[in-house]
Amino acid sequence: MFSYKAIYVIVIREFKRFFRQRGRLLVTISRPLLWLFIVGAGFGSMVNMPANIGYKQFLLPGIIGMTILFSSVFSSISVVWDREFGFLREMLVAPISRATIVMGKLLSGTALSLVQGTVLLLFSPLLGVKLTITNFLLMLLLMSFLSIAITAMGLFIASYLTSLEGFNVIMNFIVLPMFFLSGALYPMNALPKTLHYFSLINPLSYGVDAFKHVLFRNGSDVIGAEFPLLLDIGVLFIFSAVMIGLATYSFERKG
Amino acid sequence: MSVIQVTNLVKKYNGLTAVNGISFEVKKGESFGFLGPNGAGKTTTINILCTLLSQTSGSAEVNGYDCLKQPPQVRSSIGLVFQDITLDNDLTAYENLKFHCYLYNMDKRKAEERIEYILNVVGLYDRKDDLVRKFSGGMKRRLEIARGLLHNPKVLFLDEPTLGLDPQTRTTVWEFINNWRKKEGITVFLTTHYMDEAEVCDRIAIIDHGRIIACGTPEELKKIIRGDTVYLKTADDSSAISELKETFGIKAAKLHDSISFNVESGDKFIPKIFEGLKTAIVSVNLKKPTLDDVFIHLTGREIREENNHKAGELLKMRRRKG
Incomplete structure (x- = not known):
């Protein structure tokens, strides 16, 4: 049975947990600021940037992408947490379908990422990036696309993890490489050829690229973006659809 | 009338036979104990009955619904208390129960009344707004049993409900379960390896190596x-x-x-x-x-x-x- 009530309560639970876990809240707020103001300041003096843009500004879309990446992965890994601490069973024996659970986790992960991305976005005037209402709304839309894509991917991975020990492996071999190869810290075409291929299959690249389209648009000119905006959106859509399908399928099969 | 009906149930995991062709029935309002050593197949049987596992062969029915073909109906008819705690430590007692009501699609007003009533019965009403993290093992157990009963199930499954509790807490937990059973007339299915807990059941099945080796009232078995x-x-x-x-x-x-x-x-x-x-x-x-x-x-x-x-x-x- 597909239940909207159940989806609602799963989302509420994740939000309550998020705001109750002080440490997580603190890390979530401070991590992107550390990157922007410390890494940004350090690397800024070394990196040659395209005209009219400072390194701190260049970092902003990438750091928004990173925040969404970490937050979405962490949210979806909470399934493993729930499994380890038994709470997942409470949901699995309830008269709701597995798809309901996946949808609840997907929505809560997406919403939490979106909240964090938005908070960060509000810092953009401080970095000298102009934020109009249209841009803000466009960013909300694109950020939710990216959040859905990454959360769905995380859920698919989480369905295979039976213990939290796997989390570090995922962080090291999937999440961090995704971040480094996404064009968040340096333009993708500056990468050696082999690595460049990896950034082409990385969903985060398309999310960050889409953000650049909105934040760095200067008349008809876009600074820093490497793909067409429609391609970015298309890839995120297809990736999300595939991952939601896989995650639901694998939860139906294995619980 | 039987509320649980199991016929020739078999469950194999990668060549290992956990449940080896068991049959039994549990009547409405009865307390039925599954007694056996660890690894005898008790939990596997419960997991099949509550639709968490599918059997290799044979059939299982709960409240007239087939566990394999009608999981949602079966799930609505049962309450569950697992061996290990399955509460959310970061939610309060009240929130844990509320979450449950939403999952079971209960009417909001009814849910609130029921939560208040049940929290009073298990003596946790004063602590309803405390995080479960702060609860003792016995309190968590009582809260879980309360949760299992929230949606008025026909059968309450208890998988080793007093495992790891001290004797005094075990007694209070049992008093509560038995009082509730008499009051609401629900069926209780439990697994245990404590003899004294099995002793108070109406009927017992002794299970060993995935087979039922004896079944009857405690008196019959002692004969x-x-x-x-x-x-x-x-x-x-x-x-x-x-x-x-x-x-x-x-x-x-x-x-x-x-x-x-x-x-x-x-x-x-x-x-x-x-x-x-x-x-x-x-x-x-x-x-x-x-x-x-x-x-x-x-x-x-x-x-x-x-x-x-x-x-x-x-x-x-x-x-x-x-």
Whole structure:
């Protein structure tokens, strides 16, 4: 049975947990600021940037992408947490379908990422990036696309993890490489050829690229973006659809 | 009317047979105990009945619904308390219950009334806004049982509900379950390896190696053993066993640190042992039949063999340290 009530309560639970876990809240707020103001300041003096843009500004879309990446992965890994601490069973024996659970986790992960991305976005005037209402709304839309894509991917991975020990492996071999190869810290075409291929299959690249389209648009000119905006959106859509399908399928099969 | 109906149920995991063709039924309003050692197939059976696992063959029905074909109906009819705690530590007691009501699609007003009522019954109303993290093991257990009963299930499944609780808390938990059962007339299905818990069930199935080896009321099961059980501690158990066989034609079972056998009237037989046995006797104990003895009689083993063994090892370690 597909239940909207159940989806609602799963989302509420994740939000309550998020705001109750002080440490997580603190890390979530401070991590992107550390990157922007410390890494940004350090690397800024070394990196040659395209005209009219400072390194701190260049970092902003990438750091928004990173925040969404970490937050979405962490949210979806909470399934493993729930499994380890038994709470997942409470949901699995309830008269709701597995798809309901996946949808609840997907929505809560997406919403939490979106909240964090938005908070960060509000810092953009401080970095000298102009934020109009249209841009803000466009960013909300694109950020939710990216959040859905990454959360769905995380859920698919989480369905295979039976213990939290796997989390570090995922962080090291999937999440961090995704971040480094996404064009968040340096333009993708500056990468050696082999690595460049990896950034082409990385969903985060398309999310960050889409953000650049909105934040760095200067008349008809876009600074820093490497793909067409429609391609970015298309890839995120297809990736999300595939991952939601896989995650639901694998939860139906294995619980 | 039977509320649980299991026929020739088989569950195999990668070549290992956890449940090996069991059949039983549980009547409405009954308390039915599944008694057996760890790994006997108790939890596997419960998991099939609550639709968390699908069987290899055979059929299982709960409240008239097929566990394999109608999981949502089965799930709405049952309440569950698992072996390990399945509460969310970061939510309050009240929030945990509320979450449950939403999952079971309860009407909001009804849910609130029911939560308040049930929290009072389990004596946790004063603590309803505390995080579950702060609760003791016994409180968590009571809260879980309360949660299992929130949506008015027809059957309450309890998988080792008092595992790891101290004796006093075990008693309160049981009092609560039994009072509730009488009041609401629901069926209780429980698994346990505590004999005293099985003793208070209306009917018991003894399960070992995935098979039901006996099923009936505690009284019926105790009748399997004719007479009394005599426990002997001797200087040499194996020679005592063979002597008993030769002299009296009695088949004795070897236990952890003693041997046991059944005779018609134990009090009259004991003097004979002292006369007839050459092996030195350290101590003698006479017992009227219990479910423990039934289990030993049927399997030749003690039900908590592993636990005794572990306790023995602990003792040894302590001795070494001391």
